[in-house]
Amino acid sequence: MSGFACTPILTPPPATPDGTPITNDGWFPDVDAGALRKARRIPTDLPAERLRDAVREAMLWTNDQLEDWRAGQSAASFAEIPSPPLDGATRNLVLYQLAVGAWTKALLVERQRDVDLTGAGQRKVEELDASIGELRRDALHAVRRILGRTRTSVELL
Numbered sequence: 358m359s360g361f362a363c364t365p366i367l368t369p370p371p372a373t374p375d376g377t378p379i380t381n382d383g384w385f386p387d388v389d390a391g392a393l394r395k396a397r398r399i400p401t402d403l404p405a406e407r408l409r410d411a412v413r414e415a416m417l418w419t420n421d422q423l424e425d426w427r428a429g430q431s432a433a434s435f436a437e438i439p440s441p442p443l444d445g446a447t448r449n450l451v452l453y454q455l456a457v458g459a460w461t462k463a464l465l466v467e468r469q470r471d472v473d474l475t476g477a478g479q480r481k482v483e484e485l486d487a488s489i490g491e492l493r494r495d496a497l498h499a500v501r502r503i504l505g506r507t508r509t510s511v512e513l514l
Contacts, residue, residue, distance in 0.1 A: 378390070379412050382420065383434070384433075385420050385427075386436065386453060388416060390408050393408075393412060393454070393457070394408060397461065403465065408465070411464040411465050411468075412457065415458075415460035415464060415496075416457055419453065419456045419500060435449065449503055452499045457496075459492045459495040459496035460492070
């Protein structure tokens with residue numbers, strides 16, 4: 358006998374169900390965290406509470422980006438804004454969900470970093486930095502499409 362014992366591999370318990378949709382402010386649409394988790398391929402071992410926190414933060418960011426636009430609308434809710442239909446929803450709803458989903462995933466990826474990194478870990482963080490930037494860009498592009506703005510601003514010097 359060597360005195361070494363093999364301990365079983367511990368796996369975290371499955372995350373609790375994502376539950377009910379996250380209620381928005383009454384004007385902007387509610388967000389289904391479970392559908393967002395599936396669409397953005399967010400691992401199921403991420404606790405539902407952490408996902409809900411990130412989704413709420415992303416909803417706040419998206420709502421803030423659209424606040425001036427909202428003030429200029431006469432519709433009683435986001436759903437009443439005229440927008441072409443798209444796969445059982447509307448163009449604006451799809452873009453809103455894209456913005457919230459991309460910002461949520463950026464927040465989660467950013468928060469999953471480890472403090473103690475090896476050289477390989479540092480390279481992975483550099484890859485994640487690019488991913489975070491791309492996700493934020495996607496969210497901003499979706500917001501700008503709702504606003505009817507172009508993706509870039511160019512000035513002549």
